Amino acid sequence: MDQKRLSQIVDRYADQEGALIQLLLDIQKEFNWVPKEAVQQISKSLDIPLSQIYRVASFYKSVSLRPRGKHIVNVCLGTACQVREGPRVMDRIKGVLGIDAGETTQDMKFTLERVNCLGCCALGPVVVVDGEYHGKVLPAKAEEIIKSYD
Numbered sequence: 240m241d242q243k244r245l246s247q248i249v250d251r252y253a254d255q256e257g258a259l260i261q262l263l264l265d266i267q268k269e270f271n272w273v274p275k276e277a278v279q280q281i282s283k284s285l286d287i288p289l290s291q292i293y294r295v296a297s298f299y300k301s302v303s304l305r306p307r308g309k310h311i312v313n314v315c316l317g318t319a320c321q322v323r324e325g326p327r328v329m330d331r332i333k334g335v336l337g338i339d340a341g342e343t344t345q346d347m348k349f350t351l352e353r354v355n356c357l358g359c360c361a362l363g364p365v366v367v368v369d370g371e372y373h374g375k376v377l378p379a380k381a382e383e384i385i386k387s388y389d
């Protein structure tokens with residue numbers, strides 16, 4: 240973790256009360272997650288109890304307290320995608336990445352997540368990588384998609 244970059248971000252909010260959420264979001268954006276060291280530095284610099292920072296960070300879905308990869312892969316396993324080979328798509332992606340849903344590859348390139356309906360069921364099975372939607376994805380296509388990201 241780039242300590243200097245972390246300090247620059249935290250220092251921006253040094254005198255701002257009520258800026259905790261924005262600060263957490265900025266750190267999330269910079270590092271793709273909010274490491275323990277960042278929480279400790281926020282606590283010290285802004286004089287906010289650790290418990291309060293963790294409570295706020297846990298509440299917001301867009302803030303992750305666990306490492307996340309450069310690419311976020313969401314595989315839909317909602318009902319419509321389930322009946323159209325969604326589980327096989329998920330299995331193929333797990334095999335390609337060598338991780339389970341909810342995990343991040345060791346090289347920090349990919350985080351794999353399971354989602355329940357992305358609101359475009361007619362396109363199922365659906366895979367979303369970094370916000371880019373891929374519809375009617377069968378296992379071979381899923382592998383191709385994952386390998387197209389580096």
Ligand code: FES
Nearest residue numbers: 315317320357360
């Ligand atoms: S179930 Fe997959 S998009 Fe709705």
